[in-house]
Amino acid sequence: MKITFEEIDKKQIEPFEYIAKWSNDPEIKYFIGANLTEGEMPDREPKELLKNAGGNDKHIYLIKDGTKPIGDLSIMIDPPHVKKKEKNTGWISICIGEKEYRGKGVALKAMDFLEEECRKLGMKRIELGVFEYNKRARAFYEKIGYEEFARVKNFVYYEGKWREDIRMEKYL
Template identity: 30%
Template sequence: MLFESSRVKLRKMTKEDTELYHKWRNEIEVMYSTNPSLDVYPMEATKEFVDHVILGSHSGKSYIMVEKGNEIPIGIVSLINIDYKNRNAECIIDIGEKEYWGKGYGSEGLRLLLDYVFYEMNLHRVYLKVFSFNDRAVRLYNKIGFQQEGSSRQSLFRDGEWHDIIHMGLLQKEYFKKQVKDE
């Protein structure tokens, strides 16, 4: 199955996932490395965000990552700003359950999403943004084949310091070439 790896499967996000997403969205340690604002959101704001931005968007798709052994939802992978004409999209990944950090689940979930993006949707390019201090994520993206395309210098303030936001992209042909090389 396209949406399954050895330990992870992806399923489409539904309205029933709102409470879980709300928990992850308000966990400062989870959002520290992915959300520029670090705001705490009331449940009503999360419901509105899920209804209108996640589920109601024509230019986005979101999937809950589920750990197959225990059927536990552990995170979310999303495509946003899908541009069908130019075959581009932005991807986002958040592992909401901290006990699954650093164990390869993010890599598996992201590869499942990229397989879908490049093999099924036939997109030409996927891009993302990553905070420069998030070394683990930068290493993961480089390993998968993303290349740095630029940065927004000193555009994020965390812990009394300015940090860059790194812009990375991956082309379909690069992903296919890397897949063949890794086999």
């Protein structure tokens, strides 16, 4: 495996086609996206993702093995939805979209990359949200130094009931 990270061109649709494919994968969609209404979570369209890609305060990267896209990452700078309003906070997300790459150390490399990019962008703190039922991700974040500091009750709908979003943070 030759894992690299490439910031996407937000004017090109192709990266968003991969991101939409992963966002709609029934095996992981409820772990990487928030279902904010009761019932099934609607599929995401590449054009919608491109439209919502944000300006200079959002950085989106593809994770690649050689030339093959296998996942995506993002950093938002001081977004309004952070729970703890501290200046220079990066909100991060990670998705290992291709099943055969999960559990192979890619997420650890991705988090190292994200933390370094946050430092380069002047971030002093990282905040993320992990759904209460995503125990594997939560254990991973704890292992690499993230600490729970808050919970948002009734945030996401999953398997017939409303669940909490656990907010975690790490100071850089």
